[in-house]
Amino acid sequence: MIRVGVVGASxxxxxxxxxxxxxxxxxxxxxxxxxxxxxxxxxxxxxxxPHAFADAGELAAHPEVDLVVVSVKASGHxxxxxxxxxxxxxxxxxxxxxxxxxxxxxxxxxxxxxxVIHAVVLQGHHSPSARFAADLVAEGRIGTLESxxxxxxxxxWGGSQIWPNLVFGLDPAEGTNIxxxxxxxxxxxxxxxxxxxxEVSARLPRTHDRVLVSGTEQTVPNATPSHVLLHGLLTSGAxxxxxxxxxNGPIQGAFTLxxxxxxxxxxxxxxxxxxxxxxxxxxxxxxxDLLALxxxxxxxxxxxxxxxxxxxxxxxxxxxxxxxxxxxPHPSFETALRHHRLLAAIERSAAAGTAQEISSLTHTLPSxxxxxxxxxxxxxxxxx
Numbered sequence: 001m002i003r004v005g006v007v008g009a010s011x012x013x014x015x016x017x018x019x020x021x022x023x024x025x026x027x028x029x030x031x032x033x034x035x036x037x038x039x040x041x042x043x044x045x046x047x048x049x050p051h052a053f054a055d056a057g058e059l060a061a062h063p064e065v066d067l068v069v070v071s072v073k074a075s076g077h078x079x080x081x082x083x084x085x086x087x088x089x090x091x092x093x094x095x096x097x098x099x100x101x102x103x104x105x106x107x108x109x110x111x112x113x114x115x116v117i118h119a120v121v122l123q124g125h126h127s128p129s130a131r132f133a134a135d136l137v138a139e140g141r142i143g144t145l146e147s148x149x150x151x152x153x154x155x156x157w158g159g160s161q162i163w164p165n166l167v168f169g170l171d172p173a174e175g176t177n178i179x180x181x182x183x184x185x186x187x188x189x190x191x192x193x194x195x196x197x198x199e200v201s202a203r204l205p206r207t208h209d210r211v212l213v214s215g216t217e218q219t220v221p222n223a224t225p226s227h228v229l230l231h232g233l234l235t236s237g238a239x240x241x242x243x244x245x246x247x248n249g250p251i252q253g254a255f256t257l258x259x260x261x262x263x264x265x266x267x268x269x270x271x272x273x274x275x276x277x278x279x280x281x282x283x284x285x286x287x288x289d290l291l292a293l294x295x296x297x298x299x300x301x302x303x304x305x306x307x308x309x310x311x312x313x314x315x316x317x318x319x320x321x322x323x324x325x326x327x328x329p330h331p332s333f334e335t336a337l338r339h340h341r342l343l344a345a346i347e348r349s350a351a352a353g354t355a356q357e358i359s360s361l362t363h364t365l366p367s368x369x370x371x372x373x374x375x376x377x378x379x380x381x382x383x384x
Contacts, residue, residue, distance in 0.1 A: 001026070001027070001028050002026055002027050002028070002066050002067055002319075002320060002323060003027075003028050003029075003030045003064050003065055003066045003067070004021055004027050004028065004029045004030065004031075004065070004066070004067050004068075004069060005029075005030065005031035005032070005033065005051075005059040005060065005062065005065035005067070005068050005069065005089075006018060006021075006029060006031070006032050006033070006069040006071060007032075007033045007056045007059060007068060007069060007070055007071060007072060007080050008033070008034065008069075008070070008071035008072040008094075009032035009033065009034055009040070009043040009044075009047070009049075009071070010034045010039045010040075010042070010043045011034075011071065011072070012071050012094070012308075013069065013071035014043065014046075015307075015308060015309070016071075016307075016308035016309050016312050017069055017071055017309075017312060018047050019304055019309040020300075020304055020309040020310075020312040020313035020316055021069075021313075021316060022047070023300065023301045023303055023304040023309070023313055024300075024301070024313060024316055024317065024320070026316070026317070026320040027067075027316060027320070029047060029049050030049065030050060030051060030062075030064045030065060031044075031049060031050070031051035031052070031053065031059050031062055031064065031065050032044050032047070032049050032051070032052055032053070032059075033052070033053040033054065033055065033056050033058075033059040034054065035054065036054050037052070037053075037054040040052035040053055040054055050064075051064065056068075056072075056079070056080045056083050057083040057086075057087075060080075060083040060084045060086070060087040060089055061083075061087045065087075065089060066089060066090060067089060067090040067091070067092060067117075067319070067323075068080070068081075068083075068084035068087075068089045068090070068091050068092070069091075069092045069093075070084070070091060070092065070093040070094060071094050072094075073168070073174065073176065074094075074096050074098070074099055074174060074175035074176050074180070075099055075173070075174050075175055075176075077093055077094070077096075077097060077098055077099075077107075078098055078099075078103055078106075078107060081093055081107050081110075081111070082107075082110065084116075085110050085111060085114040085116065088114065088116065089116060090116045090117040090118070090319075090323065091111065091116060091117070091118045091119070092118075092119045092120075092121065092315070092316070092319060093118075093119070093120050093121065093333070093336075094120075094121045095120055095121050095122050095181075095184055095185065095188075095336065095339075096175055096176075096180050096181070096184055096336070096340065097120050097333060097336035097337070097340065098175065098340070099173060099174065099175030100175065100340065100344070101337070101340040101341050101343070101344040104333075104336055104337045104340040105337055105340075107333060108333040108334055108336070108337045111333050112333075117319065117322055117323055117328065117329060118328065118329075118332055118333040119315060119318070119319050119322075119328075119329045119330075119331065119332055119333075120331050120332065120333060120335060120336035121312060121315060122184075122185065122188040122278070122331045122335065122336070122339065123185065123189075123278040123279065123308075123311035123312060123315070124185060124186075124188045124189025124190075124192050124277065124278035124311070125188060125189075125192050125315075125330065125331050125335075126311045126314035126315050126318065127189060127192070127277075127278060127282075127311050127314075128281070128293055128297035128298050128299075128314075129268065129281050129282035129284060129293060129297075130189050130192045130193050130277075130282075131192070131297055132284065132291075132293055132294065132297050133193045133257075133259075133266060133268060133282070133284055134192060134193045134194075136266060136284070136286070136291075137193060137194065137259060137261070137266065141261075141264065141266070141286055142259060142260075142261025142262075142263055142264040142265060142266050142286060143261040143262030143263030143264060144261060144262040144263075145194060145195075145234075145236060145238045145259060145260075145261050146238055146239070146260050146261060146262060147238055147239045147240070147241070147259075147260045148190060148193075148194045148234070148238060148239070148240045148241070148257075148258070148259050148260075149240070149241045149242075149256075149257070149258045149260075150186065150190050150240075150241070150242045150243070150244075150255065150256070150257050150258075150277075151242075151243045151244075151245075151255065151256050152182070152186050152242075152243070152244045152245075152254065152255035152256075152276075152277060153244075153245060153247060153249075153251050153252065153253065153254055153255065154178040154182040154183070154227070154228070154244045154245060154246045154247065155246060155247040155248055155249035155250070155251060156247075156248065156249050157169065157177055157178035157181065157182060157224070157246050158178040158207070158208075158224075158225065158226040158227060158245065158246010158247060159208070159211070159226070159246050159247040159248035159249070160207075160208050160211055160212060160248060161211055161212045161213070161214045161248045162211045162212070162213060162214065162220070162222075163214050164213055164214065164215065164216070167213060167220055169181075169224065170211065170220060170221065170222045170223060170224055171223060171224075172223055172224055177224035177225065178224065178225055178226070178227070178228060178244065178246050179204065179224070179225055179228050179343060179346065179347070180343060182228075182244055182276075183228040183242075183244050183343070183346070184339065184343060185276070185277070185278040186242075186244060186255070186276075186277050186278065187242065187339070187342065188278065188331075188339060189257075189277045189278045190240070190242070190257065190277075193257070193259065193268075194234060194236075194238065194240070194259060195234050195235055195236050195238075196234065196235050196338075196358075197232045197233070197234055197235075197240060197342060197358055198232070198233050198234060198235045198357065198358060199232055199233045199355050199356065199357050199358065200230050200231070200232040200342070200345050200346055200349055200355065200356055200358065201230065201231045201232065201349050201354070201355040201356075202228070202229060202230035202231075202345075202346040202347075202349040202350045202356075203227075203229045203230070203350050204225035204227070204228060204229075204346070204347065204350040205225065205226055205227045205229070206222070206223075206224070206225055206226050207226035207227070207246070208222055208226055209221065209222060210222060214248075225246070226245075226246045227243070227244065227245050227246055228242070228243075228244040228346070229242070229243050229244075230242045230346060230349070250274065251273070251274040251276075252273060252274075253269070253270070253273055254269075254270040254273060254274060254275055254276055254277065255268075255269065255270060255276070255277045256268070256269050257269075257277065257282075264286050264287055265286070265287065266284065266285070266286050267284070267285045268282040268283065268284050268285075269282065269283050270282060270283070271283050278311065279307060279308055279310070279311065280306065280307070280310070281293065281306075299314055299317055300313040300314050300317065301313070315329075315331075318330060338358075338359075341358055341359040342358050344359075345357065345358045345359070
């Protein structure tokens, strides 16, 4: 049994990480932490967890915690990760790993030096639909991949209004905006299917210099992009075109992903209209034929097969295997660092108006088409 401490248990983790972990027999949540003791106690009581802390360092140091989950604001990730590494604990960090590529590099180096298991939550890597689509492409069902196009909705970021709890993200230093969160996740899903980008030409328009705080008459300054637009080349030589447009929501069509091959075109859209590309199932078509997702691609218990817990649960299954096999899981901090470098290349291109190459790392992305192999076999887990 892998004993888990969740930092940030009263926020995003409450409806994602905690349900995912509760559904998996390999894990037991033994501790939670929030910003104050009262909310930590409430979270512990709500989820039947024995230990509650107002200090992430105390949680990480507790002897009944083997793995620390970092689910706080991006600007707070580094401090919690360093606490976990100091205590010699394994780490699962929400995306983004840090506020920028430099911080992500420092954290990756520190985790490597600590010799612990480290993973990042890029749900698209473990999406059953993304893995199925990757296998279809790798098996030549559309011939040679020639181009990829993704159009996606980036709300609740980028619009003329912002939810009160997201106002902090209008400061680029917080690392939480339409580029880092929405484009970050969407591009990870695209690369899982089509392979990594090698070069990008990008624009980051800012439509709104000030935005309205929803439910109030207050406007606040905004220094983050409203949209993410890019053209690029994949390492395979195929072209890529991506448009992520911000807005106020609600989400309508979420995304359309189109992969054009020499023989046919694969199109993916959300099975549920409001579901982001990295969360839910896709309707996948080759030409006009709608393809059913084979059961072999579903690895998580039935109770967590929809919404944010689904692909997070699949990541935790991979973490359990990695701990049992004494290897790094995928995606690891190295994967996150390579992805941060992709976003940095997008920012450089938008600022300079020129194409930018993406700094690469080895062993950071699986080859497209490895979905079934990566998830085959029985799950094993042991206490580290």
